[in-house]
Amino acid sequence: MKKFTDPAILQKWCANQKKKGNKIALVPTMGYLHEGHLSLIREAKKRADIVVVSVFVNPVQFGPNEDYDKYPRDEKADWKKCREAGASAVFFPTKENMYLDRHSVYINEEDLSLGLCGARRPGHFRGVCTVVAKLFNLSHCDIAIFGQKDYQQAQVIKRMVRDLNFDLEIVVMPIVREKSGLAMSSRNTYLDEDMRKKALVLSEAVRTPKAGDKTAVISKKCIAKIEKAGLKIDYFECVDGATLVRSAKIKKGDAILVAAFAGKTRLIDNSIVK
Ligand code: PAF
Numbered sequence: 001m002k003k004f005t006d007p008a009i010l011q012k013w014c015a016n017q018k019k020k021g022n023k024i025a026l027v028p029t030m031g032y033l034h035e036g037h038l039s040l041i042r043e044a045k046k047r048a049d050i051v052v053v054s055v056f057v058n059p060v061q062f063g064p065n066e067d068y069d070k071y072p073r074d075e076k077a078d079w080k081k082c083r084e085a086g087a088s089a090v091f092f093p094t095k096e097n098m099y100l101d102r103h104s105v106y107i108n109e110e111d112l113s114l115g116l117c118g119a120r121r122p123g124h125f126r127g128v129c130t131v132v133a134k135l136f137n138l139s140h141c142d143i144a145i146f147g148q149k150d151y152q153q154a155q156v157i158k159r160m161v162r163d164l165n166f167d168l169e170i171v172v173m174p175i176v177r178e179k180s181g182l183a184m185s186s187r188n189t190y191l192d193e194d195m196r197k198k199a200l201v202l203s204e205a206v207r208t209p210k211a212g213d214k215t216a217v218i219s220k221k222c223i224a225k226i227e228k229a230g231l232k233i234d235y236f237e238c239v240d241g242a243t244l245v246r247s248a249k250i251k252k253g254d255a256i257l258v259a260a261f262a263g264k265t266r267l268i269d270n271s272i273v274k
Pocket of ligand 1 (some may be wrong): 028029030054056058061131132150153
């Protein structure tokens with residue numbers, strides 16, 4: 001397995017792979033890899049000849065009061081996990097070589113990013129789109145694989161790919177959950193046992209709304225349940241799965257999205273209405 005830190009060298013290597021006729025899949029991550037990430041790498045391996053995993057805690061997608069500095073990092077463990085999952089190359093750039101002095105070009109998606117996490121985390125999707133576009137360009141990927149846990153992110157990236165004519169396919173893989181039902185997240189490491197138990201209410205809540213329910217009524221019920229469990233609600237929304245516009249009445253294909261604070265840890269979860 002190859003290791004790259006320099007964007008230009010990765011780009012050259014990937015260009016060479018393409019010249020040889022190899023299909024490239026990219027799995028962008030912020031590291032501290034868990035089973036959810038590994039499921040993306042395994043899927044990438046099924047779909048492409050070369051799997052590039054990027055491990056980069058992207059400063060541009062964090063707000064000033066967010067957890068950029070304390071975001072968990074473990075390069076050694078990530079390297080081992082990538083190798084075991086079958087990656088061909090891992091890209092560990094530094095923030096200095098991803099964002100050169102006076103970096104001044106960013107990508108703004110101006111529809112799907114406006115609500116939900118975008119409204120609560122100003123600048124977050126600008127940072128995500130910018131880094132993901134850079135990773136697309138560096139990796140020459142034919143496919144990029146994301147997790148459904150970041151549902152809004154996946155929709156925003158699909159829109160960016162469509163609107164900016166990136167010649168690649170976006171694949172979104174299902175949420176991987178712990179046995180308890182808790183959605184896997186690198187941020188779960190911040191939770192103590194008590195908070196882990198309390199956080200289970202999120203996966204229960206997103207599975208509660210059913211097609212035909214009135215959003216206002218069911219949302220109120222779910223929010224009350226989440227707060228009763230001891231979490232602080234950030235949002236609970238039932239939206240059209242493609243446009244992310246709130247549904248008055250829930251229908252098949254809608255996305256039920258939640259963000260809530262378990263102590264200081266902001267967790268997200270979602271499910272699609274059957
Ligand atoms: O989902 C993530 O881990 C990040 O937002 C991503 C896509 C790797 C961009 O930094």
